[in-house]
Amino acid sequence: MAAGEGAETIVIGAGIVGLMVARALLKDGRNVTVLERGEPGHGASFGNAGVLAFPEVLPLASMDSLKQAPKWLFDPLGPLSVRPAYALKIAPWLFRFFRSAGKTSYDAALAAQSHLMRLAEMEMDAALAETGLSVFVKRVGALDLFESEAAFRAAQHEWTLRGQAGFEGRPLTGAELAEAQPGLNPRFTHGMLFEKGRQVQNPYELTAALAQWLAGEGVSVRKGEVARIEARQGEGGATVILAGGERLAASALVIAGGAWSKPLAASLGDSLPLDTERGYNTTLPRPNVDLKRQLYFGGHGFVASPLADGAVRIGGAVEFAGLDLAPNFARSKAMLKKAKAFLPGLSDEGGTEWMGFRPSMPDSLPVIGRSRASRDIVYAFGHGHLGLTQSAGTGRLVADLLTGREPAIDVSPFRPGRFSKSS
Ligand SMILES: Cc1cc2nc3c(=O)[nH]c(=O)nc-3n(C[C@H](O)[C@H](O)[C@H](O)COP(=O)(O)OP(=O)(O)OC[C@H]3O[C@@H](n4cnc5c(N)ncnc54)[C@H](O)[C@@H]3O)c2cc1C
Missing domain, CATH: 3.50.50.60 (FAD/NAD(P)-binding domain)
Structure with a gap:
């Protein structure tokens, strides 16, 4: 046998x-x-x-995503991109995505x-x-960040829907926000903490x-x-x-x-x-920043996550380029550059880049x-x-x-x- x-x-x-x-x-x-x-x-x-x-x-196929998409697609290293060589292949998937919204x-x-x-x-x-x-798991919660009260208010309906699903968030501003993540760039004025x-x-x-x-x-x-x-x-x-x-x-x-x-x-x-939404990140072994919990930089489509031994992983975003085209690590570098502005003092020494294929x-x-x-x-x-x-x-x-x-x-x-x- x-x-x-x-x-x-x-x-x-x-x-x-x-x-x-x-x-x-x-x-x-x-x-x-x-x-x-x-x-x-x-x-x-x-x-x-x-x-x-x-x-x-909240499903990603949403009217909100459709509204953001043109702005994001305009920036080739932004939160969402389509490789020209893959544009025709992904078109039917994108059509279904729009319909699902x-x-x-x-x-x-x-x-x-x-x-x-x-x-x-x-x-x-x-x-x-x-x-x-x-x-392997820490119950530290996750924090969504916003750069203005207007941006925070615009996301209000999301909090309501998540609350209805049984996942309540807690709004944070001022001293509470600063305590939730010390050293965060003050351009982030509002946050929503999900303790779950x-x-x-x-x-x-x-x-x-x-x-x-x-x-x-x-x-x-x-x-x-x-x-x-x-x-x-x-x-x-x-x-x-x-x-x-x-x-x-x-x-x-x-x-x-x-x-x-x-x-x-x-x-x-x-x-x-089924297609893939490729994502990129950089893992920083000695980031010089004590990240308390995952930070989601909503308007920018990426996250900072605290890993074992004080390491930090910066990345996310979506690239439509299928399973075979070579990675474009300029995408991870672009997110890291932004993260260094959002978390002043963040060190990229010894960083490792990675690309993964989300099955979507x-x-x-x-x-x-x-x-x-x-x-x-x-x-x-x-x-x-x-x-x-x-x-x-x-x-x-x-x-x-x-x-x-x-x-x-x-x-x-x-x-x-x-x-x-x-x-
Ligand atoms: C940048 C990024 C950040 C993410 N962050 C999160 C997050 O914070 N939280 C979260 O929940 N998810 C996150 N995801 C999504 C998550 O990583 C994936 O949804 C998940 O890992 C998919 O798991 P999987 O087992 O289906 O696929 P995979 O981990 O890809 O495993 C599939 C396995 O099947 C094997 N395989 C395939 N075909 C064959 C074959 N023909 N014969 C034998 N073996 C085969 C492959 O070798 C592979 O090992 C993220 C993804 C990315 C890219």
């Missing part, structure tokens, strides 16, 4: 989503194999900002995201406690430690690049075909390949509008649901800016679907076929 053959359940992808899915399946008593073509945690889960951003329930779609996505975030918070707490990985925001000290280390914990619990995390998948008719389950031709049998299969999941779903007959759907919602080819094949990708935050919640929903339990929340907003005409 080939290695892995007969494994009850195969999960493709050892990013934070695939590994949290594996944990949920293990809890259900399944025999689980995780297939990863590289090293666990070296995809988008490697260098992200590390925020458990449960209050971030309409009121009916926006309200539906907001409701779905709010439900998922409440579940995600609960499941993350349970997962961290069970695995002993809560040592939490900071992962090092997202890669958390992911790698989860892989190790799973291995200790009997999950096989093995190397293998999946070329395609066949649904098994009659007997159910799936056959996974690796790049070298090896065939692995699974009674159930989960695709959690992040931004690279599209061709895998296509091999099962599902054509999904046009309506800002992940794909969590069964493939059209088989009830035994479930998708878990497309979490965009929020994959770390929603990973444990996604694991719970995938386990519910594969076991045939009533899912913990309504999963219909996340169904794979939501963009197809027949859906």
